[in-house]
Amino acid sequence: MFFFFPYFALPMFYQTAIYFLASVLPAYFLMRYVYHQDLMEKEPPRLLLSLVINGVLAALAAIVLEQIGQMILNYNVAADDPNYIYYLAFLTVAVVEEGTKFFFLYRRTWRDPNFNYRFDGIVYAVFVSLGFAAFENVKYVFSYGLSVALPRAVLAIPGHMGFAVFMGVFYGRAKLLESRGDPFGSRCNLILGYLAAVLLHGIYDSCCMTGTTLSTVIFTVFVIVMYIVVFRLIKRQAQTDQPI
Numbered sequence: 001m002f003f004f005f006p007y008f009a010l011p012m013f014y015q016t017a018i019y020f021l022a023s024v025l026p027a028y029f030l031m032r033y034v035y036h037q038d039l040m041e042k043e044p045p046r047l048l049l050s051l052v053i054n055g056v057l058a059a060l061a062a063i064v065l066e067q068i069g070q071m072i073l074n075y076n077v078a079a080d081d082p083n084y085i086y087y088l089a090f091l092t093v094a095v096v097e098e099g100t101k102f103f104f105l106y107r108r109t110w111r112d113p114n115f116n117y118r119f120d121g122i123v124y125a126v127f128v129s130l131g132f133a134a135f136e137n138v139k140y141v142f143s144y145g146l147s148v149a150l151p152r153a154v155l156a157i158p159g160h161m162g163f164a165v166f167m168g169v170f171y172g173r174a175k176l177l178e179s180r181g182d183p184f185g186s187r188c189n190l191i192l193g194y195l196a197a198v199l200l201h202g203i204y205d206s207c208c209m210t211g212t213t214l215s216t217v218i219f220t221v222f223v224i225v226m227y228i229v230v231f232r233l234i235k236r237q238a239q240t241d242q243p244i
Helices: 012-037 045-076 084-109 120-144 146-154 156-179 183-210 213-239
Strands: none
Touching: 012 045, 012 120, 012 146, 012 156, 012 213, 045 084, 045 120, 084 120, 084 156, 084 183, 120 146, 120 156, 146 156, 156 183, 156 213, 183 213
16 A cells, blocks of 8 residues: 555655645545535635635634543543543534534635525535645644555545535525525524534544444444435535525
8 A cells, every 4th residue: 555655765855745745635636526516606716715724723723622622521521431432522522623613614704795605605614624624634644644644535534524514505504594584594504504513523523432343333334324415415505506
């Protein structure tokens, strides 16, 4: 496999470039895929770049908030508690990471005049989430080496995109409802978008953290089903897009 190649023999610059490309290319290709599914009106490159940067900011904020959340969790729940992993996966990791993504997504796009089609909600959520995932992937690959690049490319990066697509479906619908004079429906969809992403992220992480045979089976089935649903959802939402 490519990650057994003797990279130590290469000059440091080339080693760093290979690590960096292995970290960010999976996110880049998924961004391109979602971008090309936007059939009505392409989003401006400057906006998309700013969303990726906001995803990086969300990841930095999440690092701090997760540390605080885990300290609070450790103070209240013993590490050997059978439910500790689930509290950590759902109430610390998923709540914080999807919360920071949602915060920076909403802050950057909700009042942007380019947000004029329902499908834009998916594009924006995916770009923020994949900016987050790319930064996170750089951290993992540079810390643990290229052996983690391939599994993260087929699991973690598409996983973040999957959570974002569900958030983006509700986010775009919330904007559409606001434009039609339904602030209550808009707020409900914003909340549902965040909760859907938290639920999916929590299931994903709790299965990974548990590490039993049963959790591995559940994780495999969950990931396969989620990927199928997500790519179908992207296609359907793009084909039935509505102006705002």
